Amino acid sequence: MAEAHAAVAFSFSVTPDGVNVAVNHEALWAVFHSGVLSWNRKIHRIKNSFHNGIYPASAMSLLFTISIVLALCLGGFDVSYGSIKYIQTHFPGISYANDTVNFVISSVIFSTILWITVINVIKYILRLLFNYQNWMYEVRGKKVSWQTKLWVVLVKSFSGRHPKLYSYQASLPKLPVPGVEDTMNRYLLSVRPLLDDEKYNRMKGLAEEFKNGIGNKLQRYLILKSWWASNYVSDWWEEYVYLRGRAPIMINSNFYGIDAVFLKPTHRPLSRAGNIIYSMLKFRREVDREELEPIILNKTVPLCSSQYERQFNTTRIPGVETDQLIQYHDSSHIAVYHKGRYYKVYIRNKGVLLTPCEIEYTLQKIVDDDSVPSPGEKELAALTAGERVAWAKARAEYFSKGKNKASLHAIEKAAFCVTLDEDAQEFDLNVEEKPELLDVYGQAMLHGKGYDRWFDKSFTLVVCANGRIGFNAEHSWADAPIMAHLWEYAISEDNLILGYTEDGHCKGELGPTPPPHPIRLEWDIPKPCQSIIEEQLQVAKQLISDVDLHLMVHTAFGKGLIKQCKVSPDAFLQIALQLTYYRTAGKFCLTYESSMTRLYREGRTETVRSCTVDSCEFVKSMDDPNCTNEERIAKFQRASESHQQGYRDAMTGKGIDRHLFCLYVVSKYLGVDSPFLAEVLSEPWRLSTSQTPHTQTNRIDLVKYPKQICAGGGFGPVADDGYGVSYIVAGEDTLFFHISSKKSCPTTSSKKFGAGINKALQDLKNLFGK
Known part of the structure; x- marks a missing residue:
């Protein structure tokens, strides 16, 4: 305002x-x-x-320290070993005071120095304790070692109470750099089931040559960077994997999330938008004030919270050679798109955050506006969906002054974007006659029409015409668990706390002062720019036409049955995916599963290579008539443990791919070529998978509210002839799979792969006699 x-x-x-x-x-x-x-x-x-600077101590601990020091000194015990007397005689200014004042001031100065020293020692001890990772390798349900028990006691003793979002950041350890030889051994083991003897021996020779040659030189530079930087991977990963990519980010990079599909709290889209927007703004306020509690594994180990910093007020700015992420200090508005028009909607009224009913009222003003889009405005966002170079040049030439600059700045500075879709997403999970309706829903969130989501924004909230919601998120600023946290917060706030009136409107009443009116953004887009927009829309449409996306709901069993098999749900599903791929493709492939490295400062992700020697042996045994069920179960257990070992290694800094990636970046900086690294980095991930995190917090009690299950989200295929599979273990009896591939590939079919997953899951259930 x-x-x-x-x-x-x-x-x-x-x-x-x-x-x-x-x-x-x-x-x-x-x-x-x-x-x-x-x-x-x-x-x-x-x-x-x-608070974060002194954490895990508190301000009261300083007063306590000063009181103890003064009491002991007055009692004749010099706990400073002469330091207070030294301060009395050498500290500037206080020598002119009388003896009592001089003594008190000197004691306070010594106590403060002692207090700060102890705090830093505690932080250092916590960092050392958080470096201990053996707890991850101890199988649940079995006896815990005395070392881990002692470690838990020490961590809880040195950790403070009531941490803020970033309180643990200074205590988190740095991501360690694995040894070259260790990485080579793990890499060779990961590709062994994919290569015949001749190709494996050739790759082994390249690895030996690299290890004994240029590898050690590159490693020294990487170790030097790890000493200097907060994280030796994250900045290069963000720059070279995301920001320097010149291909369209729609489908290729951005990911999506969908609603809690078993619930439909209201049929009124603006009411749903009011509650969700309010919840997201409330989440933003908690992030800004650091009132959001950090995620702590097993109530002991904190995860890095740095990625939350750029969740709001952030946009990706296109460049000719590389993009950049811009985060604005604050934003007092959101940007709303409806029927081809853009609006700036203020989120406060006289300094107070708008209530859900006030947001609903404001959005109604937009819907009631019968104005038509300016020339080029309706499909403007196609620039963000198309090629990055074309968008960068158009932005510099046509959006650097006048109305266009001001309106573009309003979108880019917005807290986030909102699209009020004209289409409804209707589906019934209890009716199997039209399963493609759920696929259409996922496609709407992944790419929409190619021009109705601002793909450069950190995320766009999509509100469908029947009250369904979803989001499309840009990937460079953070990974999926951060958006999943916001999504979990917003949906739980919407359904369990805010609620709706009997006729489906937001609860509450408008205040005496009406909220600010939305401002229609003005554009003056010339014909040449309109031509560029149309060209990029065609690029986007071509990408969209090639997407084969299938959403599958599996309700035969879920986490409950998997736990009865005494195996990790993630390992269970990854083995099922290996079985499915082998049956559909007739071979194994290099498989990517994303894991986090947020146990370390500024950690993002690492790759778990899910196709292992043990998983391949099990998969082959499933269709081997000479193999008994007992033998298959034994092979399955070995494959599960092998997968879990790889996952633990990835989380604890002993992964393969980020290390090799950084060695490759160093080689490019030094101008040296490595045949080994060039070949490794060019290997296609024909099966790219990810588990969507669910119930990261305790906001949703799925036992009490089982229909609050969120259906997760997904992403586009990584390889032209491969699959992208995102899955979520949503409940005791529910699994969701988001499967993507390309229609142009004659050897892939997302629906066929989904049917294969169903069969694999049923076969595994039968294997265990469940």
């Missing part, structure tokens, strides 16, 4: 009678409230910086 009225807060005119000054009191109040908000944010940041 302030920025809309600040320019007209004062006006004056000169008349024969003098100068008349008019004051717009509403504008002045808006400016005042804006200033108050700004100072509140500054105060919160200062408080949080102080």
Whole structure:
């Protein structure tokens, strides 16, 4: 509100009678409230910086330390070993005070130094404790070692209470650099089932040559970087994997999420939008104030929270050679797209966050607007869906001044984008006659029409015409668990806390002062730019036409039965995927499964190579008539443990692919070629998989509210002749799979693969006699 009225807060005119000054009191109040908000944010940041700087101690511990030191010194015990006397005689200024004041000031200074020293020692001890990873390798249900028990006691003893979102950041260890020889051994073991003897021996020779040659030189540079940088992988991963990519990010990079499909809290889209937008803004406020609790595994080990910093007010700016991520300090609005028009919607009224019913009221103003899009406006976002170079050049030439610059800035500075879709996403999970309706829903979230999501924004909330919701997220700023956390928060807030009236509207009433009206963004897009938009829309449509996306709901069993098999749900499903791929393709393939490295500072992801020697042996045994069920179960257990070992290695910094990737980057900086690295980095991931995290927090009790299950999300295929599979263990009896491939590939079919998954899961159930 302030920025809309600040320019007209004062006006004056000169008349024969003098100068008349008019004051717009509403504008002045808006400016005042804006200033108050700004100072509140500054105060919160200062408080949080102080809290995190001294964590796990508290401010009261300083007073306690000063009191103890003073009491002991007055009792005749010099706990400072002469330091207080030294401060009394050498510290500037205090020597002129009387003896009592001099003594008290010196004691306070010594106590403060002692307090700060102890805090840093505790932080260092916590960092050492968090480096201990053996707890991950101890199988649940079996006896825990005394070392791990002692470690848990020490961690809980040194950890503080009531941590803020970033309180543990300074105590997290750095991601370790694996040894070259260890990585070579793990790599060769991972490709052994994929290569015949001749090809394997050739690859082994390349690995030996690399290990004994250039590898050690590259490793030294990487170790040097690990000493200097907070994380030796993350900045290069963000730059070279995401921001330097020149291909379209729609489908190729962005990912999506969908609704809790067993629930439909309201049929009114604007009411649903009101609740969800409010919940997301509330989440943003908790992130800004660091009131959001960090994710802590097993109530003991914290995960890095750095990725939350760029969740809001962030956009990807296109460049000719590389893109860049821009995060604005704050944003007082969201950007809304409806029927080809863009609006700027303020989220506060006189400094107070709009309530859900006020947001619904404001969005209704947009829906009631019967204006038509400006030339080029309706399909403008196709620029963000197409080729990055074309978008960068168009942005520099046509959006650097005037209306276009101001309107584009309003979208890019928005907290996030919202699309009010004209299409409804209707489906019935209990009816098997039209399963493609769920596929259409996923496609709408993955790419829409190619021009109705702002793909550069950190995320776009999509509200369908029947009240269904979803999102499309840009990938470079963070990984899926961060968006999953926000999604879990928003859906639980919507369904369990905010709720709706009997007729489906947001609860509450409008205040005495109506919320600010939405501002229609103005554009002046010339014909040449309209031609570029049309060209990029054709690029987007071609990508969309090649996507084969299938969403599958498996309700025969879920986490409950898998646990009865005494195996990790993730290992169970990964083995099922291996079995499915082998049956559909007649061979094994290099398989990518994403795992996190957020046990370390600024950690992102690592690759678990799910196709192992043990998993291949089990898969072959399933269709071997000479193999008994007892032998198959034994092979399955070995394959499961092998997978879990790989997952643990990936999480604890002993992965393969990020190390090889960084060695490759170093080689390019040094201008040296490595046949081994070039070949490894060019290997296609024909099966790219990821498990969507669910119930990362305790906000949703699925036992009490089983229909709150979120259906997860997915992504596009990574290889032209492969599959992208995202899955979520959503409940005791429910699994969701999001399967993508390319229609242009004659050897892949997402529906056929989904049917294969169903059969594999049923075969595994039968194997265990369940």
